[in-house]
Amino acid sequence: LSEFDLIRTHFRGVGPLRPDVALGVGDDCALLRVPSGLELAVSIDTLVCGVHFLPDCEPEALGHKCLAVGLSDLAAMGAEPAWATLALTLPRRDEAWLHAFAQGFSSLAADHGVALVGGDTTRGPLSITVQVHGLVPQGQGVRRSGARPGQLVCVSGTLGDAGLALLRLPARDSAAEHLRVRLERPQPRVALGMALRGVATAMIDLSDGLAADLGHILEASGVGAEIRLAELPLGSDVAEYVARTGDWSVPVAAGDDYELCFTLPPERSSVLGGLARRSGCAVRVVGEVTRGTGLRCLLPDGALWAPVETGYNHFPGAG
């Protein structure tokens, strides 16, 4: 098997057959059809071993996660997933590893109707780059720049589970094993993101933590926000951790949750319950957009929380 065959063998038929794929894996390019009236949404992300995932991460989970990260970006735009490309760099050929990786990738791709249309396989230190392609009606993509003072700040799901897993798993804390699924198999909030078209005024997915990612919305929109930490949706482990340690950085500043954070006018808040039910994902109002700049997080006693760090920085220290 050459490199050319490697990706063909393991990834042939990944995802559904889609009539908008004129030509898939195996030529110099894939050829894709974008219906008129729709815009193409694209996002590219790399996961590096030891940086974005633990070296002991199961290949099947890794196949899931590298696609989930991209689908989460599409969700944050309100786009419907369509196609993906995969560039895989592997230290050596390992058929069992590839098979398991392809299983994880394929399963999530099938869930979201995503066809794998192209790829590249190279030798080198383990890393995975996926580009996702989605479709959104022209002008309806939900950007980061639409938040306005007085609007509500909302988040989906629960926050901090992945961060707590990352804190506990390297210490071989077996009590944290059930949190691993949140770290390694995030569920991109695709249905919720699409349902929020025309409702959310700004949206982002939480890859780097609430403080950092909401910070991007605030910066792009030229506004500030106030969050009430007591309103954050927490799973029982994170709630117990915060109650015991007083450390809010796990739900506020740890990454990898892949929940959605969005803003909407208060008069639209009545639709949230129905949207959440239909998309199978809880939604909680956690604060408000304010005039000015920057994020203020209020502790349950009303005091201001001082963040120690905001999100994961791949290049700390310098500059």
Place this chain on the structure above:
Amino acid sequence: LSEFDLIRTHFRGVGPLRPDVALGVGDDCALLRVPSGLELAVSIDTLVCGVHFLPDCEPEALGHKCLAVGLSDLAAMGAEPAWATLALTLPRRDEAWLHAFAQGFSSLAADHGVALVGGDTTRGPLSITVQVHGLVPQGQGVRRSGARPGQLVCVSGTLGDAGLALLRLPARDSAAEHLRVRLERPQPRVALGMALRGVATAMIDLSDGLAADLGHILEASGVGAEIRLAELPLGSDVAEYVARTGDWSVPVAAGDDYELCFTLPPERSSVLGGLARRSGCAVRVVGEVTRGTGLRCLLPDGALWAPVETGYNHFPGAG
């Protein structure tokens, strides 16, 4: 500077402003418009340090090459380049390196009207993944599968210069320095590829060597081919090398030339001269498509050349 700022700072404004970019770098996704009647051609490629480029490769040349490799795939489809995304994995932050890399990338992007619309920057062993996006009138993309017996096999430019550079440069042969430009700054044959729409019946770009890449056309088309090695277009260094050593593997089996190889009906061969002139790139007929399977390469004396290797295999040995 966070990772988010890194790519913004160095890659802001790379390539031209394009009216079909509704939203560029800096949100969860880019939003792009594909005019109706056109298909979207996409290709993704990774370059790994030490595998695809020499560790002493100048960052400016590397910025050029990682985009050139993708544009060459678009050329092989007959697609017009439009947008690119860039996922950059770097061992450490190095502003001077990034600046030079961005210069190389930008300069080639500007030459071909390509806008950088998204990216990711991560920490890890140096590698670069680029996805290119091009546009081609519906049904006019030139695939690998259209070669038919009796058609001519053609190649653009000259073959083997990059392979000879790769052979000589690691030995610090200063006489080979002028070949470095062919290895590190390949010129994607975009104009020629677009001109060959409706003319070429099958096309591929030569990244893994003529034997391997023409082999992909033959396999996809279910045909064979016969090449006359004496007809291969060779630069003076490669011609001298082959004359001295009798080693045809450099022009036939070494990769990285990024020339186009294509087939066309003999009755269309009269258009080749005009196409070559208008696209500024020589074109040569080097053989014919035959019935059967496999590639036969005839030495100047008419004997059959036995290839030792066909193309670069990233995962040799196993399987």
